Amino acid sequence: MSTELPEFIEPLRLAQHERSLQGLMPIAQMARLQDSLCDNQGEISIVLQFQYDDQNRPVILGKIQGQLALLCQRCLQPMQYVLQREVVLFILKTGQSDEGLPETADFLTLEQNSLSLWDLVEDEIILSLPIVALHEQCPQNEYSLPDEIAQADRPNPFQLLAKLKKP
Numbered sequence: 001m002s003t004e005l006p007e008f009i010e011p012l013r014l015a016q017h018e019r020s021l022q023g024l025m026p027i028a029q030m031a032r033l034q035d036s037l038c039d040n041q042g043e044i045s046i047v048l049q050f051q052y053d054d055q056n057r058p059v060i061l062g063k064i065q066g067q068l069a070l071l072c073q074r075c076l077q078p079m080q081y082v083l084q085r086e087v088v089l090f091i092l093k094t095g096q097s098d099e100g101l102p103e104t105a106d107f108l109t110l111e112q113n114s115l116s117l118w119d120l121v122e123d124e125i126i127l128s129l130p131i132v133a134l135h136e137q138c139p140q141n142e143y144s145l146p147d148e149i150a151q152a153d154r155p156n157p158f159q160l161l162a163k164l165k166k167p
Ligand SMILES: [Zn+2]
Pocket: 072, 073, 074, 075, 076, 077, 134, 135, 137, 138, 139
């Protein structure tokens, strides 16, 4: 069941009520992500469960999944990236230390009761992106010639030089 995702949420209230949110978020909506993308069509699927863990700590658990068309930094062509982000975010209040949380845990410091769900999801996506997007093997660029033709047509620079030097 997908429901409309709210823009703003109150994570602690949702945790108290053990609520879960799921739905689709348009990629075009994520402003900070746009620079890394060559196509902003499509949607990201979001499932987030708000709850208290067995030590009574509020936490958001879930999954953010989808496909992103990143811009390959080598050939500048689209690179399909499969996004699979497991979310484990402990909720802290301002001033509360992260002491006692698992070392690997991420945490979210609440400055106000409510925050933007869109920003939260976008942050998680940005954290999961490769530092530099690169194809394992770049596809042939449509504007580049096949190797044989390119080789044959390319004049030998030393021959050109020789011609120029002739009196
Ligand atoms: Zn490439």
